[in-house]
Amino acid sequence: MPPKRAPTLFDAQRTAALQSQAPLATRMRPRTLEEYAGQQHLVGEGKLLRRAITGDQLFSIILWGPPGSGKTTLARIIASSTNAHFSQVSAVSAGVADLRAVIQEAQDRLGMYQQRTVLFIDEIHRFNKGQQDAVLPYVEDGTVILIGASTENPSFEVNSALLSRARVFTLQALGDTEIGQLVDRALSDAERGLATYQPMLAADARSYLINMANGDARTALNALEAAVLSKAPSLGDKRLITLDDIRDALQSRATRYDKHGELHYDAISALHKSVRDSDPDGALYWLGRMLDGGEDPLYIARRIVRIAVEDVGLADPHALPQTIAAQQAIHFLGQPEGELALAQAVVYLCQAPKSNALYRAYAAVQKDVAETRNEPVPLHLRNAPTGLMRNLGYGKGYEYAHDLPAGRSEQTHLPPNLADRIYYEPTNNGFEVRISERLAWRRERPTSPPLPSPPSPPPQAHDVAPGEEPQIAPDEEPPPRRRGQVRKS
Secondary structure, eight states: OOOOOOOOHHHHHHHHHHHHHSOHHHHTOOOSTTTOOSOHHHHSTTOHHHHHHHTTOOOOEEEEOOTTSSHHHHHHHHHHHSSSEEEEEETTTOOHHHHHHHHHHHHHHHHHHOOOEEEEEETGGGSOHHHHHHHHHHHHTTSEEEEEEESSOHHHHSOHHHHTTSEEEEOOOOOHHHHHHHHHHHHHOSSSSSGGGOEEEOHHHHHHHHHHHTTOHHHHHHHHHHHHHTSOOOBTTBEEEOHHHHHHHHOSOOOOOOTTSHHHHHHHHHHHHHHHTTOHHHHHHHHHHHHHTTOOHHHHHHHHHHHIIIIIGGGSTTHHHHHHHHHHHHHHHOTTTTHHHHHHHHHHHHHSOOOOHHHHHHHHHHHHHHHSOOOOOOGGGSOOOSHHHHHTTTTTTOOOGGGSTTSOOOOOOSOGGGTTOOOOOOOSSTTHHHHHHHTGGGGTSOSSOOOOOOOOOOOGGGOOOTTOOOOOOTTSOOOOOSTTOOOOO
């Protein structure tokens, strides 16, 4: 590897210029644990991570949290608080070659100076499997101490082998108190902040900024900077920042939603459970959050169709048509007009009586199909289009329901090993009350009705020599010969 170029005066000037021209959120990054806002469950006095940092006893970690919660800041504090060399790469732009270069430097540094290297990979969830595998051996042998930062759940996005060699620390979105502290610090700091502009932030503007930042410190500070720099002095040299100034700088709330990430699954889970619990307010809220975050409305439509059959079922047979109509409406109208159709379907499902009887019945069927012997279809349920089949007992003993007084037959329709099963148990909710009354006869039928036994083999006259056409008796129906032809029972 070629030797590194020594830093020059131009490098120092460029670094200073970048620092002075960097966005406010970058300039105001806390430099010590004492300045660090929030995450006291991780870096509070006596906590494991704080003890490791202050004791210079580092180990590989993954920092998982929403944007603006302080992942990169915490990684930089760790670097400045320990004797390890700090190397940073971004998963957005770095490739395997970049990683190998950092690893080679870390090996040389460890061999020549016995100095450890902290490798910080920002947005590690964007690395593919090959890139993560390239780091794994050197994390395992201690060449580098890995600090990964991710906004996505590491369980889904980080290789299990790499994940097993690192501790995962979960960062929470900052609270209003922490955001307020960062805003006030930026207003009063003359070295890195905005104090030289003499800003005066109105109380209602401050509250609005904190609320709309949605726990994201970067959003709050960048909006504050835009509002201050764009406002001309109005009270002498002071700049009064009003609610309208902050509203104009923010434009819209910082949306915490990723339709490809964990929030996607969390939000649809919240919607589903709100409907199951018959809460239209919760269901409408999570529907609105998903649509506001850019979720595919057809994905939501598919999920509410599933809810209709899983959690409402036959307690309200109109639930499924209602959700299918909503799917058609959103497909036909698009957004935003079609969103009301989804809202209507969601509220309908909330008010509908609930039953998972059908869901449980089909799950039990699937279990039996997978785990029990697959017996043949009982003979009395088989068609007998030929004399050979009738001689074998096909269709023998079958009762034609329309010819019976009650219009139904109590003959068994399950294989012998499952003859006593009752899968579908209607509830006492909604329409299933009537279904339960109509199916009460199942409890009274014989538990194991006798099945017709197969007859002895047919006479040899039915055997056909190779190359001969089978002989069909005058009263026999010829078997279907065309693909797709439907045979009458």
